[in-house]
Amino acid sequence: MADKITARNEDYSQWYIDLVRSAKLADYSDVRGCMVIRPNGYAIWEKMQAALDRMFKETGHVNAYFPLFIPESFIAKEAEHIEGFAPECAVVTHGGGEELAEKLYVRPTSETIIWSSYKKWIQSYRDLPILINQWANVVRWEMRTRLFLRTTEFLWQEGHTAHATPEESQEEVMRMINVYRTFAEEYMAMPVIMGRKTDSEKFAGAEETYCIEAMMQDGKALQAGTSHNLGQNFAKAFDCQFQTKDSRLDYVWATSWGVSTRLIGALIMAHSDDRGLVLPPKLASRQVVIIPILRGDKAAVLEQADAMAASLKAAGIPAFVDGSEQNSPGWKFAEYELQGIPVRIEVGPRDIEKGICIAARRDTLEKSELQLGETLPRAVQEILDAMQKDMYQKALLFREENTVEASSYEEFKAAVEKGFVIAHWDGTAETEEKIKEETKATIRVLPEEDGYIERYRMNDPGTCIYSGNPAAQKVVFAKAY
RNA sequence: CGGGGUGUGGCUCAGAUGGUAGAGUGCUGCGUUCGGGACGCAGAGGUCGUGGGUUCGAGUCCCGCCACCCCGACCA
Numbered sequence: 001m002a003d004k005i006t007a008r009n010e011d012y013s014q015w016y017i018d019l020v021r022s023a024k025l026a027d028y029s030d031v032r033g034c035m036v037i038r039p040n041g042y043a044i045w046e047k048m049q050a051a052l053d054r055m056f057k058e059t060g061h062v063n064a065y066f067p068l069f070i071p072e073s074f075i076a077k078e079a080e081h082i083e084g085f086a087p088e089c090a091v092v093t094h095g096g097g098e099e100l101a102e103k104l105y106v107r108p109t110s111e112t113i114i115w116s117s118y119k120k121w122i123q124s125y126r127d128l129p130i131l132i133n134q135w136a137n138v139v140r141w142e143m144r145t146r147l148f149l150r151t152t153e154f155l156w157q158e159g160h161t162a163h164a165t166p167e168e169s170q171e172e173v174m175r176m177i178n179v180y181r182t183f184a185e186e187y188m189a190m191p192v193i194m195g196r197k198t199d200s201e202k203f204a205g206a207e208e209t210y211c212i213e214a215m216m217q218d219g220k221a222l223q224a225g226t227s228h229n230l231g232q233n234f235a236k237a238f239d240c241q242f243q244t245k246d247s248r249l250d251y252v253w254a255t256s257w258g259v260s261t262r263l264i265g266a267l268i269m270a271h272s273d274d275r276g277l278v279l280p281p282k283l284a285s286r287q288v289v290i291i292p293i294l295r296g297d298k299a300a301v302l303e304q305a306d307a308m309a310a311s312l313k314a315a316g317i318p319a320f321v322d323g324s325e326q327n328s329p330g331w332k333f334a335e336y337e338l339q340g341i342p343v344r345i346e347v348g349p350r351d352i353e354k355g356i357c358i359a360a361r362r363d364t365l366e367k368s369e370l371q372l373g374e375t376l377p378r379a380v381q382e383i384l385d386a387m388q389k390d391m392y393q394k395a396l397l398f399r400e401e402n403t404v405e406a407s408s409y410e411e412f413k414a415a416v417e418k419g420f421v422i423a424h425w426d427g428t429a430e431t432e433e434k435i436k437e438e439t440k441a442t443i444r445v446l447p448e449e450d451g452y453i454e455r456y457r458m459n460d461p462g463t464c465i466y467s468g469n470p471a472a473q474k475v476v477f478a479k480a481y
Numbered sequence: 482c483g484g485g486g487u488g489u490g491g492c493u494c495a496g497a498u499g500g501u502a503g504a505g506u507g508c509u510g511c512g513u514u515c516g517g518g519a520c521g522c523a524g525a526g527g528u529c530g531u532g533g534g535u536u537c538g539a540g541u542c543c544c545g546c547c548a549c550c551c552c553g554a555c556c557a
Contacts, residue, residue: 028549032548032549084556087555088555088556109557138557140555140556140557141555142555142556142557143482143553143554143555143556144552144553144554144555144556149557150556150557154557156557222557223557224557225557226557258557259557260557261557262557263557291516293515293516294515295514295515295516325514325515327515327518328514328515328517328518328519329515329516329517329518330515330516330517330518330519331515331517331518331519332517332518333516333517333518334517334518335518337517338518346516348515348516350516351516358516481557
């Protein structure tokens with residue numbers, strides 16, 4: 001037996017680490033808090049990038065690239081921003097053997113360096129909007145790290161847009177959080193709750209932060225993407241004004257939005273099981289593995305396997321054959337389940353005689369017989385499509401089963417250990433802080449989705465779960481990663 | 482930064498009262514296997530984190546240092 005994965009119900013976080021390492025998604029590096037993203041993990045990121053990049057471009061954005069280094073004075077320009085980020089920055093003090101006149105921060109996020117450029121590019125409303133995205137790495141000197149979920153250096157994309165009116169920027173903020181929501185649901189097969197953050201959970205320097213929150217299999221919440229309405233904060237900090245259509249002078253309205261390699265962690269924790277990774281087909285770079293059972297006329301079996309792979313590939317289904325004789329079929333079954341290949345096809349002399357093959361889907365482990373021949377690609381595609389849908393439904397059902405409405409604080413404290421809790425909140429930061437201190441649960445999101453709001457009657461007034469004061473609405477509490 | 486722990490083949494670990502390093506797994510070769518992580522045989526692989534001390538002799542005892550992990554405060 002190779003690397004054994006700890007069972008989820010035994011030790012969830014150990015399960016996660018075991019899975020990441022044995023599926024060869026990532027490895028620890030020799031640099032504290034930094035990970036190596038291995039080919040299996042990077043392939044997932046590439047699929048995510050491809051889908052997101054297309055969605056960004058479809059919504060009118062273009063890609064660009066800004067420097068890794070940010071002068072200290074830039075970071076300091078926006079008061080909340082420096083307060084939020086300075087303590088967790090890596091700072092370069094020397095270059096070329098000389099001490100630098102001004103320290104350079106390794107970007108923790110790029111608002112400041114980007115706005116220093118935008119100020120040069122924007123004079124008139126005719127220069128707006130600017131809709132730029134960049135794919136980059138950033139560094140945040142976190143105290144504690146976890147593979148994919150929180151590492152010192154991580155990969156992400158950050159969109160930074162500039163607009164002439166607050167209406168337009170708010171529209172952009174919502175457009176992008178909805179792009180993330182669509183991506184999470186349709187590609188990651190991961191249900192999310194879209195909504196606003198409370199003031200204390202907002203991005204440093206934002207007027208309003210919108211997010212998508214997902215539930216992991218241990219009932220904890222994971223913030224999977226954010227979209228910020230920055231108001232005129234950064235434009236004011238960088239003195240970025242423009243002439244409006246009616247010849248007034250105004251500061252530019254800004255947004256920023258991003259998702260990171262953390263999404264890979266989310267994907268793992270949302271779907272995978274004790275055997276290993278479970279990947280939604282749309283994010284699998286290899287969707288089908290064909291395992292020939294090599295006995296009898298080996299050459300004939302291999303030939304059949306190769307022909308099947310060719311027909312699947314011709315139909316646009318990425319398939320490959322593992323015909324190596326080093327490992328037994330049983331070993332291969334286990335290995336590709338560990339790696340999360342969505343569909344496994346077994347084909348041996350017995351099957352060829354009957355004109356069939358055996359297909360096993362990764363999420364349910366169900367096996368079915370498929371006819372060999374020209375109908376095969378369609379049959380496989382049906383399995384892949386069903387899997388993509390079923391994984392979403394399963395995750396949604398799980399979230400619903402682990403969401404409770406609490407009407408007393410006692411009930412709240414018990415429920416928040418297991419999942420999401422919907423409860424009335426009086427709207428004060430004090431209450432939020434007290435609850436966090438006492439239970440470690442935070443307000444994850446003030447939902448903005450009609451379906452979710454109706455389902456849990458989020459806007460019904462009531463009394464605060466903690467203070468007993470009048471509460472205008474309910475919010476979603478959970479412990480979070 | 483506080484509290485706890487660990488450093489021994491690639492990995493996981495064992496080495497009792499000090500006597501000159503071992504297992505499982507992985508790796509290499511050959512053969513038999515192959516429908517749920519097969520087996521036999523033969524092999525390669527270790528300055529025991531690091532610096533000092535005690536001793537005839539240190540993986541083991543003493544002191545310093547370093548690194549990493551876990552729990553808390555920070556966070557996508």
